[in-house]
Amino acid sequence: MMPDLGRYAVAVLSSYGATLALLAALLALTVWRGRRVKRQLAEVEARQARAPTEGER
């Protein structure tokens, strides 16, 4: 299955490795921050719905 990369195996494999690692890190960061902000927003919205602030009453 694994193709014969010959003497350039290191260059090709590390290219693919580095790219996938960078993209995975970016995706993970995006998802992580997205979830955190979403959770915080839900918390604050729930809190404010329970206790309406002065301005809303």
Add this chain to the structure above:
Amino acid sequence: MRALLLRDLRLAFRAGGGFGLGLAFFLLVAVLVPLGVGPEPATLAKIAPGILWVGALLACLLSLDRIFALDFEDGSLDLLATSPIPLEGVVAVKAFAHWLVTGLPLTLVAPVLGVLLNLPGPGYLWLVASLAAGTPALSVIGAFGAALTVGIKRGGLLLSLLVLPLYVPTLIFGAEVVKRGAAGAEVSVPLLLLAGITAGALALLPFAAAAAIRVNLR
């Protein structure tokens, strides 16, 4: 506008105004580089054009944050923004004042430092010519960067990060003029491109800088 120019010049020459700081820095670069790379005349002659241009550029960078920061802090920038002079004009005058106290002295002092760095004979004329044509662009690009960061506390480092990439074309063409001049080759193409960049920057960037200042004064 002349009053504004004179005021800026007076402030710059007063103690702590930063005049001379850029020149001293430029001198230091020209002294430190031979100490770092060794005293062989051939090596120095080869790198002199680039070192002189990079040194001038960094020396110019040093005093950029003074263009607007002090006026922003004491509120005179607000006064200038509401004065009858258009803000674009204010930016242009302030950039011109900055050039008079940094770019112009750097240009005049550069041949002396060229001697230290063993710049080949035909290069001196083109060194002065290229700095004279290029340093106005450094000042006006710097004024734009200073306008962007004027509202940020301790924005000096950010200012360098924003401005240095914008300096790339000026540096490349400026150093190329000196390199070709020192080698006795044809210089008109890079010199014209350098002057073109300066002219374009002078024409357009005051508008961008004025827009940035208006945003920062909101």
Add this chain to the structure above:
Amino acid sequence: MSLWEYANPKKFMQLSAGVLPWVGGLTAVCLIVGLVWGFFLTPDDFRQGSTVKIIFLHVPSAMMAINAWVMMLVASLIWLIRRHHVSALAAKAAAPVGLTFTAIALVTGALWGQPMWGTWWAWDPRLTAFLILALFYLGYIALWQAVEDPDTAADLTAVLCMVGSVFAVLSRYAVKFWNQGLHQDSTILKVGEKDPIAPAFYVPLVVCIAGFVLLFVLLVLMRTRTEIRARRLSALLARERLA
């Protein structure tokens, strides 16, 4: 019904929530098909050996590094002209993605250059221009982070993006003037001319490019949604403090 309706954050959130799974799925399909095809099923080049397989990462990421900046420029213009917040936030969201693509293009380029040119790095015009592009991305991101008021930050970064675009193009031509390079010209657009890219590489490359474009869209959509939520969050918190 016009396109500008989606500039409303609520409309944008609804639409993007519906579109996201489809974009995500398509991205995964294109990237997996393209990269597996490229890595396992393409022949070696007779001169470059197996290093041609790097093309499937290098070319799409380099293209998207530039396209991301163009997208930021368009979004900045829309913000400056029509004051749609979603547009400003989309530009903010795109910058780290563009920076990552630039980094990938530089890293894969270095890894490809080492066996082919005998050096990791050369001050070749294309390489230098990409390094400068990375600096522009860094400055843009740093400015967003340094300014506290979000609308001020959006305005300032939009102005920086416009001026930066002009200077990025100038730098591209300046470095071309400064040094003739090792880097070959693009061969993708040469199909139908002499010396085109071979069809065995062309098809998986197009699939990979589609995958990278979709990945960019996916990431920008996700990050824009997060930015909109973060903006709403800080507004709610500010109101709480006032009460």
